[in-house]
Amino acid sequence: MPEQSFEDFIRQHRSEFEQPGPRPALWDKLEKELAPKKKGKVLQMLGRNWLKVAAVLVLVVNTIVIFQFLQMKKQAQVATVSPELQEAGMYYTSQIEKRLSEIKAYPPAVLGLDSAARKELELRNDTYKVLETELVQNPGNERIKAAMVRYYQLKLDLLDKILDELREKQPVKPKQSNYESEM
Amino acid sequence: MQASANNLNQTIITDHLVAQCKKGEVRAFRELYNAYSEAMYNICLRMTGNTADAEDTLQEAFMQIFRNIERLENAGSVTAWIKRIVVNHCLSHLRKKKVYFEEVDNIEVAEEKAGMDEDSFAWTVSAIKDAIQDLPHGYRTVLNLYIFEEYSHKEIAAMLDISESTVKTQYMRAKDKVRQIIKQKNAIR
Known part of the structure; x- marks a missing residue:
């Protein structure tokens, strides 16, 4: 009688290769790690969009700096x-x-x-x-x-x-x- | 992708559940975890070879799943998405343990050798499980990804950054090795 192929045997007995899941304590660890996530939702959102946030910040800072520079220049001009x-x-x-x-x-x-x-x-x-x-x-x-x-x-x-x-x-x-x- | 999740709990992952996860609801995460933890743990166990590493890897993988759930577009692709993250974590774990996946010469073993049936024997689940555990990491990884996780040779090649022919060769060699190990053990008994 020819040998059953390795692949066929595994496919037929697939479920027998499975073991019970992880210890319940693993979920407890995950839950603990999930908790601070909820608190820092805004920070997380910022984290995900850090590039956009950085771009907006650069624009805002530039605008403020330019505005202040112009104000200073104007004041200096009036004084000059x-x-x-x-x-x-x-x-x-x-x-x-x-x-x-x-x-x-x-x-x-x-x-x-x-x-x-x-x-x-x-x-x-x-x-x-x-x-x-x-x-x-x-x-x-x-x-x-x-x-x-x-x-x-x-x-x-x-x-x-x-x-x-x-x-x-x-x-x-x-x-x-x-x-x-x-x- | 051929991958399918075996032995998943029968929880139906709905778009609603995914949406709740995206909102950061712990209860929804738990439901998702309950649905996938057993099947994913088995992947980790097969890939890492021991329960401690399997749990660590599973924990890391689920944290990434929860953190990146926003990227999941719909519930329909959740199984493949989760499985891929878990497998990637297992591969990272192996790489940290200095397991390298290298190109091999595929001249010798290209197809299953003829004449194997001459001294045929009956496969058993426990014998195969034990023999796989005795395989070198590289062989074991390729064999697991192909036969248990049901990824194609092409997909495995991409994951391990080796050629498809190397994957095929390593799979054939792994299979031969399993047979040899079982034969040796049978001979001793």
Whole structure:
């Protein structure tokens, strides 16, 4: 009688090769190890997604650092825009605003300027904005400071000339509003 | 994968149970453990060769199963998934014990030798179990993975990082060795 093959024999008696399971104490050990897992669920979740967490942290830290850097820079710039320039700026600004309000009191027909020209007369025109940006970026640059002062002076001269012409055209001083007279 | 879990308790592993495990419910983990511990313990016992190592390996494997249960997509693949983790832990345990799986020359033993039936004998469960325990680790691992855990030669080759032909050769040699051991023991009696 030929020998039964090794594989066939094992397949036929498969269950007889099995032994009872592990000692019950093994589950107790596992249960103990499972317990802290539940407590640290958030940490575990962070652990599983550590790469995402790290990426978000880097972004947040970068944002904070950049924000703080910009704040510091801004503060430094304000401090660096020298007090004398600030003082000059305040003086010229008040003078320019005063003349502009006088000019605006004239009727448009007398004024004879189109809207683009009137816009150009304003203190904060494009030239002013360019200079202001340059000054913020290069707070210590004397040439830019000088250019800013020159801008104020030219603007004031121009407004004075316009006012002179307007007074010649219409000698009667335009009526000021109560608000302006109080200023 | 050919692998199937033998002697599993009849607990039906449902998607609901898996979902409860994913929530970290200890009761659900226990149910899963009860369903698989016996079959998985037998794998560990066959692979490691002793009860102490088998329990340690089983414990480590179940901890990994519980920790990584999130990765299990559905209850349908739970058996193969758990079994693979257990087998991987057993293989890690063997590697720690410096058991290496190396390529072998497969010229000599490619097929079952002819003429084996000449001095045939009846197999017995206890004789086979004892003989397998006497096999060198490498042979025993290949034989267990193929005949008991029902992995294919190809799958075993991938697990052990050796060629498929080496797996086939080692399996044939292991089988021959089992026969020789049983014959020797029978001769002594």
